[in-house]
Amino acid sequence: xxxxxxxxxxxxxxxxxxxxxxxxxxxxxxxxxxxxxxxxxxxxxxxxxxxxxxxxxxxxxxxxxxxxxxxxxxxxxxxxxxxx
Amino acid sequence: xxxxxxxxxxxxxxxxxxxxxxxxxxxxxxxxxxxxxxxxxxxxxxxxxxxxxxxxxxxxxxxxxxxxxxxxxxxxxxxxxxxxxxxxxx
Numbered sequence: 001x002x003x004x005x006x007x008x009x010x011x012x013x014x015x016x017x018x019x020x021x022x023x024x025x026x027x028x029x030x031x032x033x034x035x036x037x038x039x040x041x042x043x044x045x046x047x048x049x050x051x052x053x054x055x056x057x058x059x060x061x062x063x064x065x066x067x068x069x070x071x072x073x074x075x076x077x078x079x080x081x082x083x084x
Numbered sequence: 085x086x087x088x089x090x091x092x093x094x095x096x097x098x099x100x101x102x103x104x105x106x107x108x109x110x111x112x113x114x115x116x117x118x119x120x121x122x123x124x125x126x127x128x129x130x131x132x133x134x135x136x137x138x139x140x141x142x143x144x145x146x147x148x149x150x151x152x153x154x155x156x157x158x159x160x161x162x163x164x165x166x167x168x169x170x171x172x173x174x
Binding site: 005007008009010011012015016019025029031045071072074075076077078079081 | 102105115124133152154155160161
């Protein structure tokens with residue numbers, strides 16, 4: 001399995017470094033969006049977010065100072081240009 | 085394992101995906117979701133880095149479209165990858 005060229009993965013590792021400490025959107029499989037500042041991310045896609053806002057169907061439902069998201073629920077992590 | 089990798093006439097599935105790096109790709113997910121974007125890279129789990137992404141969700145109210153700049157997509161829910169495919173209308 002270790003035959004994969006490292007260049008394949010480079011775009012992922014650079015993205016992870018890039019988004020550290022930046023505002024991101026995390027979408028879960030359930031369709032719920034979490035917008036916040038990415039504090040931490042691991043190989044399971046477990047995520048720690050700060051200043052988190054919870055959006056259900058595009059509407060703000062809740063705010064959390066700090067939030068931990070278990071990686072198995074994560075659909076994607078996206079960059080966020082500015083608050084929409 | 086080694087016989088597969090050394091035989092030049094066989095292409096490993098992930099090598100096919102590797103050929104798509106830099107081009108548009110259509111991703112069909114589990115649970116009525118499809119994603120179109122430019123593939124920048126992926127890992128052994130087929131987690132993917134995508135750019136200029138459009139996400140299509142089938143909802144009871146119709147199709148919901150979300151545009152995204154740059155994403156790290158979890159490979160866990162991917163069903164199929166279609167190279168070069170743009171989303172059909174309809």
